[in-house]
Amino acid sequence: MSHSLHFFTPSNLTAPKQSLPKPSYNRWFPVTSLSPKLISIKASTSADPNSSTTSPRVLISDNGTGAGEILSFTPQEYDTPPSQSFLSDSSSIDVDAVTEVELKENGFRSTRRTKMVCTIGPATCGFEELEALAVGGMNVARINMCHGTREWHKRVIERVRRLNEEKGFAVAIMMDTEGSEIHMGDLGGASSAKAEDGEIWTFSVRAFDLPRPERTINVNYDGFAEDVKVGDELLVDGGMVRFDVIEKIGPDVKCRCTDPGLMLPRANLTFWRDGCLVRERNAMLPTISSKDWLDIDFGIAEDVDFIAISFVKSAEVINHLKSYIAARSRDSDIAVIAKIESIDSLKNLEEIIQASDGAMVARGDLGAQIPLEQVPSAQQKIVQICRQLNKPVIVASQLLESMIEYPTPTRAEVADVSEAVRQRADALMLSGESAMGQYPDKALAVLRSVSVRIEKWWREEKRYEAMELPAVGSSFSDSISEEICSSAAKMANNLGVDALFVYTKTGHMASLLSRCRPDCPIFAFTSTKSVRRRLNLQWGLIPFRVSFSDDMESNLNKTFSLLKARGMIKSGDLVIAVSDVLQSIQVMNVP
Numbered sequence: 001m002s003h004s005l006h007f008f009t010p011s012n013l014t015a016p017k018q019s020l021p022k023p024s025y026n027r028w029f030p031v032t033s034l035s036p037k038l039i040s041i042k043a044s045t046s047a048d049p050n051s052s053t054t055s056p057r058v059l060i061s062d063n064g065t066g067a068g069e070i071l072s073f074t075p076q077e078y079d080t081p082p083s084q085s086f087l088s089d090s091s092s093i094d095v096d097a098v099t100e101v102e103l104k105e106n107g108f109r110s111t112r113r114t115k116m117v118c119t120i121g122p123a124t125c126g127f128e129e130l131e132a133l134a135v136g137g138m139n140v141a142r143i144n145m146c147h148g149t150r151e152w153h154k155r156v157i158e159r160v161r162r163l164n165e166e167k168g169f170a171v172a173i174m175m176d177t178e179g180s181e182i183h184m185g186d187l188g189g190a191s192s193a194k195a196e197d198g199e200i201w202t203f204s205v206r207a208f209d210l211p212r213p214e215r216t217i218n219v220n221y222d223g224f225a226e227d228v229k230v231g232d233e234l235l236v237d238g239g240m241v242r243f244d245v246i247e248k249i250g251p252d253v254k255c256r257c258t259d260p261g262l263m264l265p266r267a268n269l270t271f272w273r274d275g276c277l278v279r280e281r282n283a284m285l286p287t288i289s290s291k292d293w294l295d296i297d298f299g300i301a302e303d304v305d306f307i308a309i310s311f312v313k314s315a316e317v318i319n320h321l322k323s324y325i326a327a328r329s330r331d332s333d334i335a336v337i338a339k340i341e342s343i344d345s346l347k348n349l350e351e352i353i354q355a356s357d358g359a360m361v362a363r364g365d366l367g368a369q370i371p372l373e374q375v376p377s378a379q380q381k382i383v384q385i386c387r388q389l390n391k392p393v394i395v396a397s398q399l400l401e402s403m404i405e406y407p408t409p410t411r412a413e414v415a416d417v418s419e420a421v422r423q424r425a426d427a428l429m430l431s432g433e434s435a436m437g438q439y440p441d442k443a444l445a446v447l448r449s450v451s452v453r454i455e456k457w458w459r460e461e462k463r464y465e466a467m468e469l470p471a472v473g474s475s476f477s478d479s480i481s482e483e484i485c486s487s488a489a490k491m492a493n494n495l496g497v498d499a500l501f502v503y504t505k506t507g508h509m510a511s512l513l514s515r516c517r518p519d520c521p522i523f524a525f526t527s528t529k530s531v532r533r534r535l536n537l538q539w540g541l542i543p544f545r546v547s548f549s550d551d552m553e554s555n556l557n558k559t560f561s562l563l564k565a566r567g568m569i570k571s572g573d574l575v576i577a578v579s580d581v582l583q584s585i586q587v588m589n590v591p
């Protein structure tokens with residue numbers, strides 16, 4: 001068992017349309033030693049009689065220590081039955097229909113690296129609307145269990161699945177839990193309620209008769225009237241509407257509106273005393289409520305790709321959920337995303353992110369729990385920690401808020417989107433803009449064009465941020481993978497290659513490459529549909545589903561010919577290929 005790191009550097013490497021000599025491994029001689037116990041680097045010269053060029057190469061082998069063992073790999077184990085329209089046999093390759101067109105028309109450099117998550121709501125739940133979002137580049141569809149019924153969400157999931165099967169998309173599904181923070185009721189079915197300056201409103205835990213009496217709001221938290229005090233300030237949605245608490249009568253809390261505005265169903269409520277967020281008994285509310293557990297069971301049964309947990313306070317809840325999922329779901333490959341939106345989560349940030357499979361900067365509620373001016377630095381910090389810990393990160397909420405009503409964004413919104421792209425977040429998320437806005441497709445188009453523009457500008461300016469990427473794995477094999485990926489990404493930038501190819505069973509090696517944020521796109525080949533969908537959230541990855549073996553030569557030949565046949569690559573394109581099948585790096589022109 002050996003780890004081979006092959007650097008093929010034949011002299012004709014940059015010359016397009018010339019086929020390379022077949023690699024040969026048979027004449028080895030030691031050059032130097034990395035770690036005397038485990039690794040020696042060896043170089044050899046190609047002795048291919050059919051080749052007119054000599055190709056010097058460096059190979060690293062672990063001298064048979066067996067560290068980083070290569071797992072046996074049978075693609076059939078992982079395959080799910082192919083759909084009728086998209087046959088996934090061993091001779092085919094599945095790629096996102098939109099990416100395929102983009103690659104064919106504009107080439108590698110044009111592909112968008114930042115991924116897009118769209119919240120699905122009444123404006124986008126139909127098959128045609130979902131298709132329009134997929135065509136517009138939606139990578140992940142988010143369903144928010146705060147709203148709608150499970151039956152409603154089930155139908156959305158079915159439609160997204162049908163879209164993937166029939167039209168060749170790989171849109172992943174993220175289920176977002178409600179969480180048990182304090183929020184308003186559903187307004188008895190009304191789409192919003194308008195509070196005017198000076199009006200007196202009643203907030204209460206008691207259920208009001210329908211139709212809802214004027215100026216009443218139902219609150220979900222039993223301890224509300226006890227915890228709140230006369231003189232407190234009550235904020236709806238982090239300050240979109242503000243009230244002063246003026247009187248308590250049993251379960252009813254009378255409040256005077258001081259900042260008028262529109263209140264949306266189930267809007268978040270916080271109360272503040274002497275400039276501080278009041279967290280009495282509500283600080284003890286469980287992160288995952290009993291309703292959330294039922295929703296999670298639903299998500300597992302529906303085999304969603306991601307479960308996002310609202311108001312995470314500690315790493316324990318993530319660990320608990322992960323073991324719950326592992327015990328219940330067949331392959332336990334549902335990724336758990338920690339939503340960072342409470343004060344407590346900021347205190348335990350690293351632990352929480354480490355325990356999770358990714359994080360979301362949920363700026364909506366976060367901005368209701370910390371002063372607004374602290375949200376940008378919190379975002380920057382969360383994005384940075386996620387990259388260091390190799391976890392995908394989503395920047396969410398109000399990116400294009402004005403586009404709920406207007407067809408063009410504000411300049412400030414474009415600047416906000418640009419900043420998230422510049423920070424190299426994995427993904428940006430639309431909330432109300434796609435769930436209930438008037439211009440979901442236009443909002444998505446703005447995310448897309450701003451992302452592509454900023455990414456291109458950043459590459460052209462050669463602005464690489466000097467970010468330390470610490471080791472994340474614990475085993476020697478992990479370290480090898482990390483070194484391979486950071487070297488490959490660096491080589492890709494220095495050599496100006498067209499694309500990185502990664503052959504990955506679990507997706508881990510692809511995520512390690514993505515973490516380096518290289519200049520070129522990363523083609524990630526994996527044999528399972530679920531891994532492919534999951535990789536769709538990560539920066540710069542173009543996930544393909546293809547069956548492959550542990551023979552890298554044949555994997556490369558197979559993918560080259562499949563991609564060439566579909567017009568997605570051409571002879572002469574310069575590619576660096578890495579794999580977790582063989583832990584190797586190869587540099588080559590497409591034959």
Ligand SMILES: Nc1ncnc2c1ncn2[C@@H]1O[C@H](COP(=O)(O)OP(=O)(O)OP(=O)(O)O)[C@@H](O)[C@H]1O
Nearest residue numbers: 119120121122144146147148264364431432435436
């Ligand atoms: N499934 C749905 N059915 C009806 N309306 C929805 C649905 N999903 C979202 N919405 C609407 O879109 C708005 C924005 O969605 P979003 O997911 O950001 O919700 P939110 O209530 O702000 O909660 P969260 O903090 O979880 O994001 C919601 O306030 C709601 O009005």
Ligand SMILES: CC(=O)C(=O)O
Nearest residue numbers: 362363364365396397
């Ligand atoms: C997305 C979300 O939950 C928030 O911004 O609060």
Ligand SMILES: [K+]
Nearest residue numbers: 146176177178
């Ligand atoms: K939610």
Ligand SMILES: [Mg+2]
Nearest residue numbers: 341362364365
């Ligand atoms: Mg929230």
